[in-house]
Amino acid sequence: MKNIKLNLTAFFGMLLSHFAYAQNVVNYDLTITDTIVNYSGKEKRAIAVNGQIPMPTLTFTEGDIAEIVVHNKLKESTSLHWHGLFLPNKEDGVPYLTQMPIEPSETFTYRFPIIQSGTHWYHSHSGLQEQIGMYGSLVLLKKKDDPTFRKGIDDLPEVPIILSEWTDIKPENVHRMLHNANDWSAIKKGTVQSYSEAIKAGHFKTKLGNEMKRMLAMDVSDVYYDKFLINGKNESQLSQFKGGEKVRLRISNGGASSYFWLNYAGGKMTVVANDGNDVEPLEVDRLIIGVSETYDVVVTIPNEDIAYEFLATPEDRTNSASIYLGNGKIQLKSRMPKLKYFEGMKMMNDMMNMDGSMDDMGMDMSLQKMDMNTVMYPEITGNSEMKMDDKMDHSNHSMKTNQDIVTLNYGMLKAPQPTTLPKDAPVREIQFELTGNMNRYVWSMDNKVLSESDKILIKKGENVRITLYNNSMMRHPMHLHGQDFRVLNGKEEYAPLKNVLDIMPMETDTIEFSANAEGDWFFHCHILYHMMAGMNRVFSTGDYVNPNLPDKKWAYKKLQAESNKFHFMIENDFATNGNDGMAMLQNTRWSIGTEWSLGYHDGHGYETETHIGRYIGKNQWFMPFIGFDWRYRKQNGEIEKNLFGQTNTKDQRAVLSLGAEYTLPMLVKLQGEVFSDGNVRFQLMREDIPLTPRLRWAFMVNTDKEYMTGFKYITTRNIAISTHYDSDMGIGFGATLNY
Template sequence: MPIEPNTTHVYRFPVIQNGTHWYHSHSGYQEQIGMYGSLIFNKKENDVSFRKGIDDLPTIPVIISEWTDYKPENIQRMLSNASDWFAIKKDATQSYAEAIREGHFKTKLTNEWKRMLAMDVSDVYYDKFLINGVPESQLSQFKAGDKVRLKISNAGASTYFWLTYAGGKITVVANDGNDVEPVEVDRLIVAVSETYDIVVTIPEEGVSYELLATAEDRSGSASLYVGSGVKQLTTPLPKLKYFEGMKMMNDMMKMNGDMHDMGMEMSLQQMDMNTVMYPEVSGQNDHHHGHSNAENHQQHENHTANTTELVTLNYGMLKATEKTTLSKDLPVREMRFELTGNMNRYVWSMDNKVFSETDKILVKKGEILRITLYNNSMMRHPMHLHGFDFRVLNEHGDYSPLKNVLDIMPMETNVIEFAANTEGDWFFHCHILYHMMAGMNRVFSVGELHNPLLPNKEKAYRMLKRESNMRMYF
């Protein structure tokens, strides 16, 4: 229940987990206006899972987010009205004049014919991007040779962030509060509400190295400098090649607005189709007119291998440090959800139904839910489950990683599973705040828990439906 103004509520719960988490308000749009923070549980040194050389490193909580001068309620209204204002602010309108200048007049015509909005990778323009509440800060206490563990949480309401580091490789050691086998990458994208623990090294004395968090649409960034001395900047990410992305989406979208289902060929972020828009990967003059999507992707892969050799993290690279397999004695219930939406009307749904049109999904305590998620929309969706970590099934089998947020890119299909062993009503939703408020939610009801703090569960559920579909009330 909401904590009423001028009242206090004490939360009491046993700490049975460790790792990097964060907290935020789930009331209205309070998350967007700053009601959030890091929540970190450290291991004890005698914990059997304690990793020397990793868990004993100096650690810094890092919470990345965004700020808007607009009221979030107005943002939702503008999105529902398909306003171009945010695209104008981000210089991402893709006019006919720009299309002609870029040699993409036919691409623009096709886009208009299919009644598609201008290409973009995010919906909202933000005035600032922040790390620990400020656009720029420094960790001057560290010196050459030091390894630092940064516990990163993305508390943005709708922004994905690319992380790059001027001091060299980034070593990923945990994700969503769960340990993973260390993996070295050049960069990673942190989905809305995801957490990552990363280790960075300071190569030289007298230099502070930039950890750059860049909004996915490249409309801005925030910087954290690690070390003291002269600032060593990392290469900023250049503006996206929107017309290349528009051409790709034209090829992938059917006339009825559905996406071509690529099946399990696309899963676990392993084939980022947005690569065609990344100048730092694809090259400024890399055009593929007349080629199929597969050929385009292969040429981009070849170009990447020959020029940049950037290693980008994906979920297929994550491997748990312990076996995560579930009991073979428990019954398995298979489910499938299609992530659907209409960008013009700004309605986001699952199986073409918004939250207010559905009932709770009744689950027997103890059964395993194995859920296939297919994204039939042009937007990424970071799907988050309350109350449970789920296995993300990848090539590591028994050691498939545990997560509670899964970024699902357009046309991707992923499979997750978890044992429904805790009673209660558990929210399952897209963590982009404006998608959640537009209806992309469900509730798993496990067992028959009586919650003394919810004397009228039916009324509470009606209120949740109302608040989770706020756009209907503007």
């Protein structure tokens, strides 16, 4: 009987309970469980908290004490990070940095005072859990007697809105595929930008120039998502609102890697806060919300019997999510037209130097003010890519391009109160260059990933001024834990306060904050897959003793290892003339790869080559390696001569080698190798030349007078139909399987 009672109390505790004690402690119990969801028509694993995705909205009022009890019912460890909150370092929720991971069936209590107001959110900081459901809104209300309380804004009816995305592919696989430059995502999105598409669009030269500069197809985002969600739904309606009413939307972008454009069918939107900090109200037609940013937006419902669509479109515009505000017929907002990728590619070509660095051509870009992607926006630049659709022609002619669209940028944000830092504090200047390598999906700062960098020590009380320059091809939402920074945007003492800075390619931005929070604070790119690739740093005040993390040195090593894991890939072509394949194990710098070619009889022979190499340099075009070759073949001792006159029977051979691989323009890989028997070999190879969206061409030729050419038609994520001609084994047809 007692047991049942206990169970019952536990049960009620697990429900989203909301107990306010005399000391103003607000308690939430969060139970984290595995669940099965169906967003796209397929049942997939996800993680739910208190049985729901997104996680429940947590509401506190400034001055409360938050007490959040986390019950981990998963088979893996977890954590919760309170994004944008000022709190003691040990409550920040970064495993191996501010606490130990919450292990399976463990309960962990976060308890901290709420000392700010605004729209924030919370999410798992463990692995890729954020991608599959662990995100939720966190609303901190102002006290009624707060001197900054704004009548007409802070007293409006409000709705928490959390944006996210869903992929049917396990996020671990998404991550692995990104590192292997697997272009299945691009195929799904229609953004392969193959030669055939380039020719059709009249951009053959652009594509050629792009490959000359050793770039893969450019895109504004990397992952294909099956569904985009607002509060866990692709489409939903809030019919409680009536015509003439104003509604405050507290929007958080809980997407793992998607920026969202926000548009409203009922007219302009008024931006009233950003990252939980009030800003002077601004009327805009649209805005882009970076990964993990928050914006508070006030919208009006202009009509009695019409509901208006609030539309969130991911930056790649592959799809969208909607929420309808109001009751009655639904007034839709027009969809954002498809991006003109080749225009973007052309622009990238102009901006990219041959050595892989970016050239801003003398334009000082900052604060999202000059969005270079604008060349790809048909709604601004006009629809130059005439679709061949018969009926479309007509409508395109009258398509009005609109340069009057007001798009928000950081230069427009202004704090309502002065935000200046203490004047007499010492200033510490830090510079970061954001760097990356799309081909191998390495993302870093100053060309160093977290596992290659120590904590950055800062002194308590210092004014830290950070200048960031984005020298990579992607935009990055850089997030600082535990404190807000000022974005120096020309508003002088009214510079806005933020905790996430979106920085576009070639932009330079300066942020500053007063280092008065003790402890170790994560500073990282909030695109989940960039973070997991190592685009992180830690700011540390050094002397902080964290009771939740006894061995900080060991823990930091663990943290570093988290974002520099080895990724495995394997591929094999089961062909009529033999098996060709390779397997690779790679991390940020190292590559262990084996290639094989196995005939079906001794005459064709069996052959493997193993290379262990290390990528050098920012662009990772150069990789010296040591290797081991083994070969067996029965061809009556026939002697082969290479281009240098060296001879070899190759019938039975086991040699060590020393060599290097270099990526040439056009992404052709040049490999030079010296073997332990004195033989030398040079080889040129390129795989995956995109002829059409799904057709790939490969070739290889070397100084041993071996050559190969082949075609591959990609049918599904893991299977391609292939044919190739090989100088050893002749012509073959088959299927290529990859993992």
